[in-house]
Amino acid sequence: MEKLANRPELVLSGVVVTGDRRGGAELGFPTANVELDEDAAELPEDGVYAGWLEDEGGERRLAAVSVGNRPTYYGERGVRLLEAYVIDFEGDLYGQHVRVGLAARVRGQERFSGSAELIAQMRRDVEAVRALAGG
Ligand SMILES: Cc1cc2nc3c(=O)[nH]c(=O)nc-3n(C[C@H](O)[C@H](O)[C@H](O)COP(=O)(O)O)c2cc1C
Numbered sequence: 001m002e003k004l005a006n007r008p009e010l011v012l013s014g015v016v017v018t019g020d021r022r023g024g025a026e027l028g029f030p031t032a033n034v035e036l037d038e039d040a041a042e043l044p045e046d047g048v049y050a051g052w053l054e055d056e057g058g059e060r061r062l063a064a065v066s067v068g069n070r071p072t073y074y075g076e077r078g079v080r081l082l083e084a085y086v087i088d089f090e091g092d093l094y095g096q097h098v099r100v101g102l103a104a105r106v107r108g109q110e111r112f113s114g115s116a117e118l119i120a121q122m123r124r125d126v127e128a129v130r131a132l133a134g135g
Contacts, residue, residue, distance in 0.1 A: 004050055004062070004103040004133045011101045012040045012082060016093040019083065022073070027115060029122050031066070031083035032093045034100055043067050043082060046109045049102040050129040053084045056096045062087040062133050064125045065102060068109035072118050075111075087126055104132055 014036040024030030032053060036043070046068040053063045064085045069078030084100055086093070106128050112118040 009101045009103045013099045034082045048106045050104045050132045051102040054099040071111035
């Protein structure tokens with residue numbers, strides 16, 4: 001976390017809204033879907049980022065953040081979203097106004113052949129984020 005918190009970063013803010021709930025139930029990677037504030041910074045290019053999510057109480061936690069339209073499920077037609085998987089966290093963030101920091105781009109968005117392939121990649125993403133944060 002130290003290392004990521006010290007990098008130049010893009011910070012976005014918004015409210016956590018309900019997603020398709022596929023993330024938690026089917027994939028085992030529940031995500032906070034952030035509906036950006038109107039005056040929030042613009043989303044950067046699609047991809048998976050190492051960063052953090054700060055809740056309303058000011059608590060910052062490490063996160064693997066996805067920016068994109070979930071091509072695995074929606075082809076090219078999906079809505080562009082900012083979703084954060086908060087690492088080592090099991091709480092409920094719905095309705096909270098949060099800040100999300102993006103510190104490093106890990107990879108681009110990919111269209112996987114199914115959920116199993118996406119899950120395997122998300123596991124690697126989380127390890128990559130932990131490594132960038134200092135282990
Ligand atoms: C770290 C991370 C990486 C992701 N990478 C991809 C990806 O490469 N391709 C993709 O289609 N979706 C990707 N997603 C988005 C998932 O498809 C999405 O979180 C899942 O469908 C759950 O959506 P829901 O929150 O609306 O239920 C990623 C999500 C996270 C958190």
